[in-house]
Amino acid sequence: MATSMAGKKTIVISSVLLQILLYLSAAYSVLYFICTLAMIIYKTQVLSYPDGQLALDVCLLFLMAGLEVLRIYWGVRGNLQESEGYVGLNLIATGATVLLALYYILWQSYVLRADVIIGTILICLYGITGIVGFGTLARFTSAYS
Template identity: 45%
Template sequence: MIYYFNIFYFIFYILATFLMVIYKSQVFTFPGGYLALDLVLLILMIILEVTRLYHGFKGNLTEETVPIVINLVLTIGSMLLSLYYLLWQTYVLKADVIMNAILLIIYGLEEILDIIAVSSFARTYT
């Protein structure tokens, strides 16, 4: 169920982050190349999230441990990108902090539940 919530929240997150990057580019002066870096990392985050959610859904539906372990590893990358937007992007607004904190909480819950699922599937099928 948390994967379904994550889909809707991530769509909101990407749209809001993209609009905030546009807003920041109009209001603030970006040092050379940092605007492009923020946008490239946002695209990378989209690709990583789609791949991660695919493996998460596949692992849960088929009750296989390998896709869930892949999801666990990809979640670490998504968490690092979320931390970038929380702490290290060029300009961090209060909305960035709130949205990334919620996203990190969702990722943390998914990690805990994925670990429980992997241990449960491993016990059941071994």
């Protein structure tokens, strides 16, 4: 509990677990981006990419990185400000990044075992963050409605 300026007690309902998971997933996302980009470069040297597929793989990776920045920002801001809107945006962005991570596990031109391993870890981290995010959103909704 915190005390406001007027001496009234206020309850802080932000999720510490969500905050930790967001910082952890931010760090892992940087690692994922670097590893996936390195593997794409490796695949271009060793394998022959079909026409247009290399551009698609690289563009989707940069789209995923941009969405990841927004996802983390919205999640951290929503959690700290106890904002239902930002946490909701975080959950929507999480869904989009899960689909992009699935692309790199299942549908990209060449899928290496390393792609599957790092992608599966990322999706598991998204899943845990999403579950905690839904719980946090429910807590915010019940407290402010």
